[in-house]
Amino acid sequence: MRPREIPDIVIRRLPIYERTLKQMLDAGITSVSSEELGERIGVTAAQIRRDLSYFGKFGKQGKGYDVARLAEAIAHILHLDRQWDVALAGFGHLGQAIAHYRGFEPNSFRIAAIFARNPEHIGQQVNGTVVLSETELTRVIQEMGIKIGIVAVPAAAAQNVADRMIAGGVRAILNYAPVILKVPPSVWVREIDPISALQSLTYYLDNGDQPDGHAAASLNHRLATEATGD
Amino acid sequence: MRPREIPDIVIRRLPIYERTLKQMLDAGITSVSSEELGERIGVTAAQIRRDLSYFGKFGKQGKGYDVARLAEAIAHILHLDRQWDVALAGFGHLGQAIAHYRGFEPNSFRIAAIFARNPEHIGQQVNGTVVLSETELTRVIQEMGIKIGIVAVPAAAAQNVADRMIAGGVRAILNYAPVILKVPPSVWVREIDPISALQSLTYYLDNGDQPDGHAAASLNHRLATEATGD
DNA sequence: CCATGTGAATGTTTTCACAGCT
DNA sequence: AGCTGTGAAAACATTCACATGG
Numbered sequence: 001m002r003p004r005e006i007p008d009i010v011i012r013r014l015p016i017y018e019r020t021l022k023q024m025l026d027a028g029i030t031s032v033s034s035e036e037l038g039e040r041i042g043v044t045a046a047q048i049r050r051d052l053s054y055f056g057k058f059g060k061q062g063k064g065y066d067v068a069r070l071a072e073a074i075a076h077i078l079h080l081d082r083q084w085d086v087a088l089a090g091f092g093h094l095g096q097a098i099a100h101y102r103g104f105e106p107n108s109f110r111i112a113a114i115f116a117r118n119p120e121h122i123g124q125q126v127n128g129t130v131v132l133s134e135t136e137l138t139r140v141i142q143e144m145g146i147k148i149g150i151v152a153v154p155a156a157a158a159q160n161v162a163d164r165m166i167a168g169g170v171r172a173i174l175n176y177a178p179v180i181l182k183v184p185p186s187v188w189v190r191e192i193d194p195i196s197a198l199q200s201l202t203y204y205l206d207n208g209d210q211p212d213g214h215a216a217a218s219l220n221h222r223l224a225t226e227a228t229g230d
Numbered sequence: 231m232r233p234r235e236i237p238d239i240v241i242r243r244l245p246i247y248e249r250t251l252k253q254m255l256d257a258g259i260t261s262v263s264s265e266e267l268g269e270r271i272g273v274t275a276a277q278i279r280r281d282l283s284y285f286g287k288f289g290k291q292g293k294g295y296d297v298a299r300l301a302e303a304i305a306h307i308l309h310l311d312r313q314w315d316v317a318l319a320g321f322g323h324l325g326q327a328i329a330h331y332r333g334f335e336p337n338s339f340r341i342a343a344i345f346a347r348n349p350e351h352i353g354q355q356v357n358g359t360v361v362l363s364e365t366e367l368t369r370v371i372q373e374m375g376i377k378i379g380i381v382a383v384p385a386a387a388a389q390n391v392a393d394r395m396i397a398g399g400v401r402a403i404l405n406y407a408p409v410i411l412k413v414p415p416s417v418w419v420r421e422i423d424p425i426s427a428l429q430s431l432t433y434y435l436d437n438g439d440q441p442d443g444h445a446a447a448s449l450n451h452r453l454a455t456e457a458t459g460d
Numbered sequence: 461c462c463a464t465g466t467g468a469a470t471g472t473t474t475t476c477a478c479a480g481c482t
Numbered sequence: 483a484g485c486t487g488t489g490a491a492a493a494c495a496t497t498c499a500c501a502t503g504g
Binding site for chain 2: 008011012014015016018019020040041042077078079080084086093094096097098100101103104107108109147148150171172174178180182188190192193194195196197198199200201202203204205206
């Protein structure tokens with residue numbers, strides 16, 4: 001029998017838990033209750049306890065959770081206790097911002113390959129990674145065994161780039177292009193879509209309504225929407 | 231009595247419907263069934279019909295929907311039938327990528343003010359918008375009547391920037407910083423969090439599991455993930 | 461006959477509330 | 483006394499399935 005199916009919505013909350021625990025650890029906090037953690041994150045204590053219960057028992061009754069231990073446990077569940085090579089396709093303003101971002105390395109990722117179409121970009125280096133021609137995309141991804149791709153090319157090129165990443169062995173894609181990618185069932189996609197996010201925010205503006213269910217919607221809403229960056 | 235409360239999850243799907251309809255229009259398609267639209271987007275036909283039913287009747291039995299008319303109706307619901315001024319805080323690699331992005335104008339937004347801390351950036355122009363000192367943030371936002379802010383500053387500065395945007399009158403924030411912003415109930419926040427997205431993807435990699443519920447999870451998952459406001 | 465719009469059924473996620481352990 | 487982990491209940495979201503109207 002299967003260990004029980006874990007809802008994707010739960011998986012999407014775990015990185016926030018892990019990040020918050022690491023921040024607490026940096027602040028010298030070594031123990032935390034679900035109540036306290038929930039307050040920092042903006043979710044209920046019950047939700048945190050329920051989410052964690054899918055994976056085991058990490059707390060001590062009457063005491064709470066050991067911050068370091070729980071952070072490690074979640075990192076392990078998410079396979080963050082190793083470094084993942086990522087392939088970046090696209091080197092326009094967005095791709096360059098992604099390539100320069102220093103938040104990947106401390107969080108288990110490394111931009112291990114960058115692909116551009118513009119000949120002027122090919123050969124440039126960012127953080128020690130050389131920009132390659134996008135014609136090499138499938139081959140290099142395959143040879144390097146890369147399983148994660150970031151699509152930061154214009155909408156019109158996104159599906160083609162995704163297809164070629166998948167042909168090279170990519171199984172997870174972070175898509176910044178405003179397009180719904182068609183991928184086989186073995187491939188996971190998360191969308192980063194700031195325009196959609198803004199367009200849904202305007203619904204609540206200027207019509208005199210107060211948003212309601214505000215606090216509750218917070219993290220869940222974010223997780224549901226997967227958004228984008230830019 | 232209130233017109234009935236519309237779930238935020240529904241609001242978050244509308245921009246995708248609108249975008250897809252506009253793409254179809256560009257392709258010369260003038261009529262569409264919920265079945266066909268759902269297939270393009272990756273959701274069920276029933277979901278599209280249910281979502282639209284919160285707002286009225288837009289289709290013709292036996293015929294489907296008029297693409298242009300439905301796109302306009304959704305744009306109207308989301309208040310996209312006007313242009314929204316947006317304030318951008320942060321002008322590092324990410325902020326510059328956002329400032330240069332050409333996708334705002336055609337989608338009802340305009341980066342109307344940019345704020346930086348680095349003196350070398352202040353005074354620069356991007357698409358006709360001058361970069362101002364972040365010390366001016368609250369005053370300028372207030373004077374310009376800006377209601378939407380984009381936070382693209384380092385994590386440590388994000389809460390302070392958000393507070394000052396809100397003091398200036400901002401009611402909706404797109405947050406790129408990896409921090410949970412604390413905001414009053416009258417303010418909505420959506421998170422753009424690529425690191426979290428990647429960290430949830432790795433759960434599914436390398437453990438031999440096939441993703442399941444994949445197709446169904448797609449759009450909903452993305453929507454669920456974005457978080458915020460509340 | 462086709463496809464919408466929607467009650468009813470089903471499925472999923474969150475919250476309640478408390479037994480049980482420290 | 484305090485807080486976890488979890489059955490059970492409630493709330494929420496999706497899908498079914500069909501009456502209805504073009």
